[in-house]
Amino acid sequence: MQLDSKVPDGPLSEKWDQHLFDLKLINPANKRKFEIVVVGTGLAGGAASATLAELGYNVKTFCIQDSPRRAHSIAAQGGINAAKNYSNDGDSIRRLFYDTIKGGDYRAREANVYRLAQISNNIIDQCVAQGVPFAREYGGLLANRSFGGAQVSRTFYARGQTGQQLLLGAYSALSRQIAAGKVKMFTRRDMLDLIIVNGKARGIVTRNLVNGNIESHAADAVVLATGGYGNVFYLSTNAMASNVTAAYSAYRKGAAFANPCYTQIHPTCVPVHGTYQSKLTLMSESLRNDGRVWVPKDSGDKRPPGQIPESERDYYLENKYPSFGNLVPRDVASRNAKLQCDMGKGAGETGLAVYLDFEDAIKRDGRDVIAKKYGNLFQMYEKITADNPYEAPMMIYPAMHYAMGGLWVDYNLMSTIPGLFVLGEANFSDHGANRLGASALMQGLADGYFIIPYTIGGYLAGTELEKIDVDDSAFKETADTVRSQIKKMLSISGRRTVDDFHRELGKIMWEYCGMSRTDEGLAKAKDLIVELKGEFRENALVPGSGAEFNQNLEKAKRVADFIEFGELMIIDALARKESCGGHFNADYQTEENEARRDDENYSHVSAWEYAGEGKEPVFHKESLAFENVELTQRSYK
Amino acid sequence: MSESKDKKAINLTLKVWRQIGPDVKGSLETYHAGDISTDMSFLEMLDVVNEGLIIEGKEPIAFDHDCREGICGMCGAMVNGRAHGPEKGTTLCQLHMRHFSDNDTIVIEPWKSRAFKIIKDLAVDRSALDLIIQAGGYISANAGGAPDGNAIPFPQESAEKAMDAAACIGCGACVASCPNASAMLFVGAKVSHFALLPQGRPEAVKRVLAMVKKMDECGFGNCTNETECEAECPKEISITNIARLNREYLKAGFL
Numbered sequence: 001m002q003l004d005s006k007v008p009d010g011p012l013s014e015k016w017d018q019h020l021f022d023l024k025l026i027n028p029a030n031k032r033k034f035e036i037v038v039v040g041t042g043l044a045g046g047a048a049s050a051t052l053a054e055l056g057y058n059v060k061t062f063c064i065q066d067s068p069r070r071a072h073s074i075a076a077q078g079g080i081n082a083a084k085n086y087s088n089d090g091d092s093i094r095r096l097f098y099d100t101i102k103g104g105d106y107r108a109r110e111a112n113v114y115r116l117a118q119i120s121n122n123i124i125d126q127c128v129a130q131g132v133p134f135a136r137e138y139g140g141l142l143a144n145r146s147f148g149g150a151q152v153s154r155t156f157y158a159r160g161q162t163g164q165q166l167l168l169g170a171y172s173a174l175s176r177q178i179a180a181g182k183v184k185m186f187t188r189r190d191m192l193d194l195i196i197v198n199g200k201a202r203g204i205v206t207r208n209l210v211n212g213n214i215e216s217h218a219a220d221a222v223v224l225a226t227g228g229y230g231n232v233f234y235l236s237t238n239a240m241a242s243n244v245t246a247a248y249s250a251y252r253k254g255a256a257f258a259n260p261c262y263t264q265i266h267p268t269c270v271p272v273h274g275t276y277q278s279k280l281t282l283m284s285e286s287l288r289n290d291g292r293v294w295v296p297k298d299s300g301d302k303r304p305p306g307q308i309p310e311s312e313r314d315y316y317l318e319n320k321y322p323s324f325g326n327l328v329p330r331d332v333a334s335r336n337a338k339l340q341c342d343m344g345k346g347a348g349e350t351g352l353a354v355y356l357d358f359e360d361a362i363k364r365d366g367r368d369v370i371a372k373k374y375g376n377l378f379q380m381y382e383k384i385t386a387d388n389p390y391e392a393p394m395m396i397y398p399a400m401h402y403a404m405g406g407l408w409v410d411y412n413l414m415s416t417i418p419g420l421f422v423l424g425e426a427n428f429s430d431h432g433a434n435r436l437g438a439s440a441l442m443q444g445l446a447d448g449y450f451i452i453p454y455t456i457g458g459y460l461a462g463t464e465l466e467k468i469d470v471d472d473s474a475f476k477e478t479a480d481t482v483r484s485q486i487k488k489m490l491s492i493s494g495r496r497t498v499d500d501f502h503r504e505l506g507k508i509m510w511e512y513c514g515m516s517r518t519d520e521g522l523a524k525a526k527d528l529i530v531e532l533k534g535e536f537r538e539n540a541l542v543p544g545s546g547a548e549f550n551q552n553l554e555k556a557k558r559v560a561d562f563i564e565f566g567e568l569m570i571i572d573a574l575a576r577k578e579s580c581g582g583h584f585n586a587d588y589q590t591e592e593n594e595a596r597r598d599d600e601n602y603s604h605v606s607a608w609e610y611a612g613e614g615k616e617p618v619f620h621k622e623s624l625a626f627e628n629v630e631l632t633q634r635s636y637k
Numbered sequence: 638m639s640e641s642k643d644k645k646a647i648n649l650t651l652k653v654w655r656q657i658g659p660d661v662k663g664s665l666e667t668y669h670a671g672d673i674s675t676d677m678s679f680l681e682m683l684d685v686v687n688e689g690l691i692i693e694g695k696e697p698i699a700f701d702h703d704c705r706e707g708i709c710g711m712c713g714a715m716v717n718g719r720a721h722g723p724e725k726g727t728t729l730c731q732l733h734m735r736h737f738s739d740n741d742t743i744v745i746e747p748w749k750s751r752a753f754k755i756i757k758d759l760a761v762d763r764s765a766l767d768l769i770i771q772a773g774g775y776i777s778a779n780a781g782g783a784p785d786g787n788a789i790p791f792p793q794e795s796a797e798k799a800m801d802a803a804a805c806i807g808c809g810a811c812v813a814s815c816p817n818a819s820a821m822l823f824v825g826a827k828v829s830h831f832a833l834l835p836q837g838r839p840e841a842v843k844r845v846l847a848m849v850k851k852m853d854e855c856g857f858g859n860c861t862n863e864t865e866c867e868a869e870c871p872k873e874i875s876i877t878n879i880a881r882l883n884r885e886y887l888k889a890g891f892l
């Protein structure tokens with residue numbers, strides 16, 4: 001396998017322009033001769049489907065939910081970045097580029113990130129034109145806020161529902177193309193395998209979730225926009241159906257998987273309250289602008305927060321990081337919360353929580369000001385916990401949130417399988433080892449509206465594509481394999497539910513491959529996962545049949561893939577003998593317990609090639625060259 | 638129904654609508670849900686019941702859900718006759734068991750409406766709502782040609798009102814709670830969202846006519862001002878949006 005990033009030559013700021021010029025074009029009348037499959041209707045897939053159809057391609061689009069409008073992107077709260085510099089505070093494309101590269105701990109490709117920053121401005125324009133109701137100032141111009149510790153105000157938002165509004169924008173554009181007959185929409189479909197013909201991606205196999213039919217779809221190119229794999233941790237802020245199955249099936253067919261160990265744990269989530277818990281709710285990190293994080297100074301202090309006097313509280317972020325305080329980046333905030341709880345200072349019944357206190361902010365600004373800023377979040381918190389944050393501090397704890405790792409793609413967003421493109425959270429491309437707030441929405445829409453429409457044309461124009469048909473043997477064979485896998489799963493007839501396996505997998509991943517890892521712990525986790533995989537094959541209990549609406553069968557396939565994928569994450573984490581961004585290995589830290597990067601040996605993308613069932617994957621390396629930024633150690637002291 | 642903040646466990650009797658397919662007769666079946674923590678969400682309670690059923694070798698209850706934080710609009714059921722249950726402004730996934738008492742009986746049924754066919758148990762087919770959006774619930778703006786985002790300033794107040802309407806999650810609770818199975822709140826919200834924005838005006842006439850026509854074709858009923866939709870909407874979308882829809886429709890007719 002050859003990893004060729006295909007980054008164009010020339011100065012950073014001219015690469016994309018030059019590349020657009022160099023890409024071969026397809027004449028408008030010929031576009032309608034091409035058939036493109038898009039899997040996913042989140043920001044990335046929704047935007048891609050609509051735009052490809054607008055250009056004239058015939059698109060077939062797939063999603064798991066009953067409507068394309070319900071993709072996981074809908075849940076994003078905080079906002080979307082762009083380098084508009086509307087706030088006149090010194091922002092620029094270069095600054096957004098620099099912040100993203102630095103935030104990613106220097107583990108992303110410069111050229112991709114620069115392009116993202118360039119395109120960010122077009123996204124806002126496009127969304128406004130579609131009718132996205134972004135927040136506005138009294139004068140009628142667009143409002144911005146600062147987000148995720150950025151020093152400029154570049155985040156556009158629609159109340160606490162930015163993801164929803166952006167997705168509804170993409171969904172309405174998609175709906176228009178469905179009505180025009182240019183997109184054929186397949187809802188309640190699960191992509192279970194990828195079809196390869198003569199080395200190129202030529203279609204997919206799906207299961208119809210309503211009646212269980214296994215269906216094949218042929219195409220000239222396949223676009224995966226299937227989101228992130230956060231649910232490998234069982235509990236996460238991701239939607240319940242978020243999965244790795246589609247991406248993993250491509251990996252099994254030869255697409256390299258890049259940096260699977262880079263995951264982001266978000267510091268401000270509602271803590272876990274019982275084993276029955278099915279997901280974790282994010283509390284926007286904007287709360288850290290005014291809330292103060294603390295724990296009792298003494299371990300084992302179980303008094304209610306109100307009875308712990310000021311002098312016996314440890315505002316550990318403010319003390320340890322005087323210049324950033326409560327606004328340190330996500331990975332630093334999360335890791336420190338864990339450290340405090342590990343020392344026995346955690347709050348609440350489980351001891352797995354820290355306080356986020358608004359008392360001082362309310363005293364300073366008044367209750368009304370705080371209510372105006374955070375009222376809806378406080379209400380949401382109260383709905384879940386029955387506690388009132390105006391009166392007692394919130395309790396928060398980190399939770400799995402975002403996957404920086406994903407299928408490896410080149411500058412054209414094409415994977416190592418020709419004709420297979422990967423967009424949005426499903427690819428690895430732009431966030432390095434850590435993602436900054438409000439930049440996932442930006443990336444998904446950049447990929448969908450403004451990159452894939454051009455790069456796919458370059459591929460189609462320059463590639464010889466044989467005529468194929470779903471009756472060809474490649475389709476039949478793959479569909480048969482899928483059928484027999486399903487049959488096998490249903491016939492295990494064990495005694496443990498799929499959810500129970502998923503919970504155990506989550507525990508292993510969280511404990512050993514979560515916020516803080518060690519070589520020893522990772523090695524142990526690898527054994528535990530292999531064991532769990534074996535037990536799943538013998539003891540899973542999947543009720544019902546394959547020929548019906550069977551939600552447990554859907555889950556079983558996802559959990560089986562998550563277990564295998566968990567092993568890959570651990571292999572990747574073990575191979576990266578440094579700490580960077582979301583990958584913190586306690587064996588590689590500075591004297592002050594901060595992440596110690598090793599730029600000399602690990603300034604690269606790790607891309608893994610599937611080697612077959614039960615075999616160790618093959619390691620490939622894409623070296624990262626930094627020509628436009630200077631690598632520095634991140635410091636927030 | 639009482640509300641308690643103390644951690645405790647309650648026992649419940651569930652009467653759940655079971656129906657194996659769209660064209661098969663369904664019925665209410667009784668289940669015991671024991672030792673339910675009041676910190677659980679309603680869907681987590683159903684998860685626990687389902688795990689028990691699976692272990693006993695019985696068919697688990699099918700229900701739709703995804704985000705579990707009240708934004709995707711995928712979940713929903715009638716709980717004791719009320720869409721998304723007894724709490725105001727709350728989706729089923731955000732309803733917590735502390736709003737129920739020990740020994741309560743809870744009747745759980747799917748959205749029932751001519752326009753929504755039952756797929757299985759509590760899962761229904763709401764694709765008619767997508768068809769209405771496809772008929773005109775968009776602004777025709779291809780990617781690429783948009784002017785600068787600040788090129789057309791417009792009052793904060795209209796942006797806020799548009800956002801109020803755009804907050805609809807498309808769950809179908811309005812239809813399910815309406816005695817006429819009307820989708821006027823859903824359509825009113827979408828028409829209002831665009832009608833309030835300058836970008837939405839060029840296609841306003843075409844949009845409202847096309848969406849209303851499609852709504853009628855899909856078998857949704859008429860609005861007779863029952864206001865149940867507003868009362869049960871988990872996002873508290875106001876019926877002023879229906880008034881705006883009517884105004885837009887009348888205006889369109891006179892052109």
Ligand SMILES: Cc1cc2nc3c(=O)[nH]c(=O)nc-3n(C[C@H](O)[C@H](O)[C@H](O)COP(=O)(O)OP(=O)(O)OC[C@H]3O[C@@H](n4cnc5c(N)ncnc54)[C@H](O)[C@@H]3O)c2cc1C
Pocket residue numbers: 039040041042043044045062063064065068070071072073074075076077078079080162163189190191192225226227228237238239242243245246282401402423424425426437438439440441442444
């Ligand atoms: C609570 C929360 C808040 C967030 N807030 C922000 C924020 O403020 N700003 C920001 O920038 N980012 C935020 N993020 C991150 C951001 O929302 C996501 O990274 C982004 O929306 C992912 O978009 P996507 O299009 O790549 O995938 P998704 O939106 O996850 O869409 C995946 C699509 O693929 C489909 N799919 C998946 N698997 C299959 C399969 N096997 N077969 C068929 N279809 C499949 C799904 O049905 C879905 O349509 C947040 C994330 C969470 C969880």
Ligand code: FES
Pocket residue numbers: 701702703704705706707708709710711712713728729730731
């Ligand atoms: S599951 Fe998304 S709104 Fe309830």
